Amino acid sequence: MKQAQINPRKTPKQARAKASVQAILQAAAHILERGGLETLTTNYVAEVAGVSIGTLYQYYPSKEAILTDIIRQKRARLLEDLQAATLAMRNESFDATLAKLLRAAVESQLHWPKLSKALEYAESFLPLEQETRVLNEQINQTIVAFLEHHQVAGAPVAARDLVSALRGMIDGAGLAGETDAQALFERTLRLAKGYLA
Amino acid sequence: MKQAQINPRKTPKQARAKASVQAILQAAAHILERGGLETLTTNYVAEVAGVSIGTLYQYYPSKEAILTDIIRQKRARLLEDLQAATLAMRNESFDATLAKLLRAAVESQLHWPKLSKALEYAESFLPLEQETRVLNEQINQTIVAFLEHHQVAGAPVAARDLVSALRGMIDGAGLAGETDAQALFERTLRLAKGYLA
Amino acid sequence: MKQAQINPRKTPKQARAKASVQAILQAAAHILERGGLETLTTNYVAEVAGVSIGTLYQYYPSKEAILTDIIRQKRARLLEDLQAATLAMRNESFDATLAKLLRAAVESQLHWPKLSKALEYAESFLPLEQETRVLNEQINQTIVAFLEHHQVAGAPVAARDLVSALRGMIDGAGLAGETDAQALFERTLRLAKGYLA
Amino acid sequence: MKQAQINPRKTPKQARAKASVQAILQAAAHILERGGLETLTTNYVAEVAGVSIGTLYQYYPSKEAILTDIIRQKRARLLEDLQAATLAMRNESFDATLAKLLRAAVESQLHWPKLSKALEYAESFLPLEQETRVLNEQINQTIVAFLEHHQVAGAPVAARDLVSALRGMIDGAGLAGETDAQALFERTLRLAKGYLA
DNA sequence: CATGAATGAGTTTTCATTCAT
DNA sequence: AATGAATGAAAACTCATTCAT
Numbered sequence: 001m002k003q004a005q006i007n008p009r010k011t012p013k014q015a016r017a018k019a020s021v022q023a024i025l026q027a028a029a030h031i032l033e034r035g036g037l038e039t040l041t042t043n044y045v046a047e048v049a050g051v052s053i054g055t056l057y058q059y060y061p062s063k064e065a066i067l068t069d070i071i072r073q074k075r076a077r078l079l080e081d082l083q084a085a086t087l088a089m090r091n092e093s094f095d096a097t098l099a100k101l102l103r104a105a106v107e108s109q110l111h112w113p114k115l116s117k118a119l120e121y122a123e124s125f126l127p128l129e130q131e132t133r134v135l136n137e138q139i140n141q142t143i144v145a146f147l148e149h150h151q152v153a154g155a156p157v158a159a160r161d162l163v164s165a166l167r168g169m170i171d172g173a174g175l176a177g178e179t180d181a182q183a184l185f186e187r188t189l190r191l192a193k194g195y196l197a
Numbered sequence: 198m199k200q201a202q203i204n205p206r207k208t209p210k211q212a213r214a215k216a217s218v219q220a221i222l223q224a225a226a227h228i229l230e231r232g233g234l235e236t237l238t239t240n241y242v243a244e245v246a247g248v249s250i251g252t253l254y255q256y257y258p259s260k261e262a263i264l265t266d267i268i269r270q271k272r273a274r275l276l277e278d279l280q281a282a283t284l285a286m287r288n289e290s291f292d293a294t295l296a297k298l299l300r301a302a303v304e305s306q307l308h309w310p311k312l313s314k315a316l317e318y319a320e321s322f323l324p325l326e327q328e329t330r331v332l333n334e335q336i337n338q339t340i341v342a343f344l345e346h347h348q349v350a351g352a353p354v355a356a357r358d359l360v361s362a363l364r365g366m367i368d369g370a371g372l373a374g375e376t377d378a379q380a381l382f383e384r385t386l387r388l389a390k391g392y393l394a
Numbered sequence: 395m396k397q398a399q400i401n402p403r404k405t406p407k408q409a410r411a412k413a414s415v416q417a418i419l420q421a422a423a424h425i426l427e428r429g430g431l432e433t434l435t436t437n438y439v440a441e442v443a444g445v446s447i448g449t450l451y452q453y454y455p456s457k458e459a460i461l462t463d464i465i466r467q468k469r470a471r472l473l474e475d476l477q478a479a480t481l482a483m484r485n486e487s488f489d490a491t492l493a494k495l496l497r498a499a500v501e502s503q504l505h506w507p508k509l510s511k512a513l514e515y516a517e518s519f520l521p522l523e524q525e526t527r528v529l530n531e532q533i534n535q536t537i538v539a540f541l542e543h544h545q546v547a548g549a550p551v552a553a554r555d556l557v558s559a560l561r562g563m564i565d566g567a568g569l570a571g572e573t574d575a576q577a578l579f580e581r582t583l584r585l586a587k588g589y590l591a
Numbered sequence: 592m593k594q595a596q597i598n599p600r601k602t603p604k605q606a607r608a609k610a611s612v613q614a615i616l617q618a619a620a621h622i623l624e625r626g627g628l629e630t631l632t633t634n635y636v637a638e639v640a641g642v643s644i645g646t647l648y649q650y651y652p653s654k655e656a657i658l659t660d661i662i663r664q665k666r667a668r669l670l671e672d673l674q675a676a677t678l679a680m681r682n683e684s685f686d687a688t689l690a691k692l693l694r695a696a697v698e699s700q701l702h703w704p705k706l707s708k709a710l711e712y713a714e715s716f717l718p719l720e721q722e723t724r725v726l727n728e729q730i731n732q733t734i735v736a737f738l739e740h741h742q743v744a745g746a747p748v749a750a751r752d753l754v755s756a757l758r759g760m761i762d763g764a765g766l767a768g769e770t771d772a773q774a775l776f777e778r779t780l781r782l783a784k785g786y787l788a
Numbered sequence: 789c790a791t792g793a794a795t796g797a798g799t800t801t802t803c804a805t806t807c808a809t
Numbered sequence: 810a811a812t813g814a815a816t817g818a819a820a821a822c823t824c825a826t827t828c829a830t
Contacts, residue, residue, distance in 0.1 A: 014809090014812095014813075014814070016808095016809095016813095016814065016815085017813085017814060017815095020814080020815080035322075036321060036322045037234075037318075038322060041798085041799060041800080042799075042800060042801080043798090043799070043800080051815075051816090052815060052816045052817060053800090053801085053816085053817070054801095054802085054803085054814095054815065054816050054817060055814075055815050055816070057800090057801065057802075058813095058814070058815075061801090062800080062801085063799095063800075114321065117318065117321055118318075121234075121314065121315075121318040124233060124311065124314055124372065125232075125233045125235060157384070160369055160370070160373060161366050161369070161370070161384055161388070163369070164365045164366050164368065164369025164370070165362040165363070165365050165366035165369075165388060166362070166365070167365050167369075168361045168362050168363070168364050168365020168366065168368075169358050169361050169362040169365065171361065171365075172357055172358070172360070172361025172362075172364075173357070173358070173361070175321065176357060187354075187358055187392075190391075190392050190394075191358070191362060191388065191391065191392045193391065194387075194388065194390065194391015194392045194393075194394050195384075195387050195388045195391045195392075196391075197387075197391050197394070201825095211789090213789090214789080217790095238823085238824060238825080239824075239825060239826080240824070240825085241824095248790080248791090249790060249791045249792055250791085250792070250793095250825095250826085251789090251790060251791050251792065251827090251828085252789080252790055252791075254825095254826070254827080255789070255790075258826095259825080259826085260824095260825065260826095408792075408793070408830090410793065410794085410829095410830095411792085411793060411794095414793080414794085429716075430715060430716045431628075431712075432716060435819085435820060435821080436820075436821060436822080437819090437820070437821080445794075445795090446794060446795045446796060447795085447796070447821090447822080448793095448794065448795050448796060448822095448823085448824085449793075449794055449795070451821090451822060451823075452792095452793075452794075455822090456821080456822085457820095457821075508715065511712065511715055512712075515628075515708065515709075515712040518627060518705065518708060518766065519626075519627045519629060551778075554763055554764070554767060555760050555763070555764070555778055555782070557763070558759045558760050558762065558763025558764070559756040559757070559759050559760035559763075559782060560756070560759070561759050561763075562755045562756050562757070562758050562759020562760065562762075563752050563755050563756035563759065565755065565759075566751055566752070566754070566755025566756070566758075567751070567752070567755070569715065570751060581748075581752055581786075584785075584786050584788075585752070585756060585782065585785065585786045587785065588781075588782065588784065588785015588786045588787075588788050589778075589781050589782045589785045589786075590785075591781075591785050591788070605810090607810085608810080611810095611811095632802085632803060632804080633803075633804060633805080634803070634804080635803095642811080642812090643811060643812045643813055644804095644805085644812085644813070645806090645807085645810090645811060645812050645813065646810075646811055646812075648804090648805070648806080649810070649811075652805095653804075653805085654803095654804065654805095
């Protein structure tokens with residue numbers, strides 16, 4: 001099994017270059033949402049992005065590097081949302097913060113269920129680079145901090161359980177065709193509160 | 198994307214043939230548990246199974262057919278276990294039956310987390326054959342029947358939520374290296390009871 | 395710079411397979427003699443050999459592996475010839491054995507000068523596998539033994555000087571279009587005897 | 592095989608431009624000495640030279656043109672040295688002039704053996720431009736003139752033999768790690784005098 | 789039935805070269 | 810002149826699948 005290089009190659013400086021990188025990432029995400037990992041080929045990504053295959057490889061040394069970068073972006077955005085959700089947690093009720101967290105979780109996954117599932121599966125075999133591992137750790141810490149602030153026993157395990165259960169549930173709903181975020185949110189709330197009760 | 202033929206080719210009658218088919222399935226499962234979908238190649242499966250690539254294609258017309266057959270077997274076994282768990286549900290408490298169901302769920306996934314995750318992901322893009330779709334439907338029905346027997350409102354959605362949340366949670370625990378089925382079982386119980394409360 | 399795998403993949407057992415491997419090696423040698431290293435591509439080798447690109451990769455994991463195998467074969471044959479030349483050296487005059495050695499050297503290079511030159515250059519950047527390194531060492535030892543048997547001082551350095559000078563000279567003659575082995579042989583004799591005088 | 596344009600594009604007039612050209616040539620030579628022909632890529636040359644790829648193509652229309660120019664420079668310098676060595680040949684002994692010639696040959700190759708070898712191999716497939724062919728011819732003529740001045744029979748062939756043998760020998764010594772020019776010089780002297788005896 | 793050599797479409801990837809800024 | 814983003818032809822290499830023995 002080859003170990004692909006995953007660090008981005010050069011940081012785009014000119015505006016044109018930035019646009020190319022964004023086009024590549026969006027094209028890849030789009031392909032994943034439509035057809036999953038097995039339809040993601042570098043040539044197809046380049047074609048959908050409207051750039052040449054050479055341009056793609058200017059910025060990403062491998063397919064894995066693109067996947068890794070999408071994961072990193074998604075994680076960064078999720079972390080931001082979760083941190084925003086817990087920002088005022090010291091002045092808020094447990095329920096209020098939890099609701100914000102769950103809304104963020106639902107929003108980040110429900111509308112791109114195949115993409116989410118593909119990235120989640122990709123994570124299981126990609127050697128994530130440092131930055132993404134740190135992001136994952138911070139996401140986890142955000143949840144653990146929230147749980148500990150409310151005296152939940154065994155917060156680390158509880159955080160992991162909740163995160164993985166919620167991921168599964170939201171993906172399941174999305175793949176089944178659900179689009180009503182509010183309805184799903186209420187069920188995730190029941191799940192989370194029930195588990196933590 | 199080509200649409201692969203997925204029905205097994207010929208039902209093996211002779212003992213030697215049955216042994217080959219089992220060897221193929223076990224080899225494939227083993228490869229999935231070790232390296233995931235991207236390491237599953239037909240030549241490698243044949244090699245690990247100790248049969249020639251020609252023999253493999255005697256019994257399975259495509260790689261997808263092997264995957265599908267593994268899923269079918271797993272599902273059939275799970276269905277059996279779930280049906281056994283609900284067999285006496287009319288004479289038992291809600292809690293007693295639920296515990297049996299969850300034990301079955303934990304047992305079926307915890308010790309092969311990468312295999313479970315890979316199959317789950319494979320399901321999202323494979324065109325499952327009739328028999329497996331029926332099995333999935335029966336699994337679902339078993340849960341729905343149990344929930345309805347205990348007057349749970351919105352049983353179909355609840356069943357789906359629980360199944361996908363539990364799958365996520367058990368996989369998450371397994372991938373994190375947990376092996377204590379009893380401890381995990383207790384947490385799944387909390388999750389399920391909490392959600393249904 | 396990637397480090398290509400150079401060990402042959404599978405040893406051909408059936409006659410058909412052996413024929414394929416020979417066809418590949420001959421095609422590669424032919425291409426090198428006609429156009430040099432820069433015209434040697436795996437697809438072209440397969441085409442000239444009359445096998446599919448897949449077949450080529452069944453037996454050689456990389457272009458480098460093919461080159462390495464050609465070098466190994468050439469070296470093995472040369473070693474054989476040199477050993478034959480020195481077989482009777484204890485009962486022969488210095489001049490008699492030297493003549494045999496030089497005839498072998500001229501024969502092994504003169505008629506394929508571009509091939510020789512390409513392989514020689516290839517050796518300078520290929521990570522030769524064990525077997526070929528051993529062959530090179532044995533070739534060297536054969537010359538050193540011959541020189542020491544005749545009380546030549548500084549035999550190891552003299553052997554290296556002679557081998558590299560003769561290689562250069564024979565290649566030079568071949569590339570210049572010479573084909574008269576006898577005439578060239580006589581000049582190599584002058585060179586060698588002069589250097590050792 | 593495409594036939595690349597090899598004549599330099601424009602003669603740099605400004606000081607900055609001359610500096611760029613020199614940087615390019617030195618970078619290319621450096622890369623050849625470190626990694627050989629297969630590591631010589633235009634983008635890498637530009638990077639090492641500290642100029643943009645666009646600038647490189649301002650002065651050289653192709654990769655081959657750079658190689659050709661390096662060869663031309665090397666040859667020009669060697670010719671100068673050889674001509675200097677034979678300048679006084681009419682008033683000197685055969686041995687004295689030969690020694691000067693061999694010192695020049697050793698100096699020009701010993702310290703950059705991989706570069707020498709790469710250029711030598713490159714010459715075998717590059718379509719050398721007029722100027723370099725003339726230089727090569729002049730180098731040859733210089734040797735031939737020297738040999739004929741001392742009544743060597745068959746001077747043209749002898750010149751070729753000596754040049755190619757010495758090239759091989761000096762390269763061989765360099766690649767083997769020798770750095771003592773004096774010691775090597777003495778052995779080349781033995782080789783040349785022996786051959787011409 | 790079993791074998792394993794052979795196939796070739798499809799992918800990844802490189803790198804010389806062009807061209808808009 | 811200089812820059813560096815973009816190009817795409819061409820190469821390396823994989824792997825599902827077929828078929829002669």
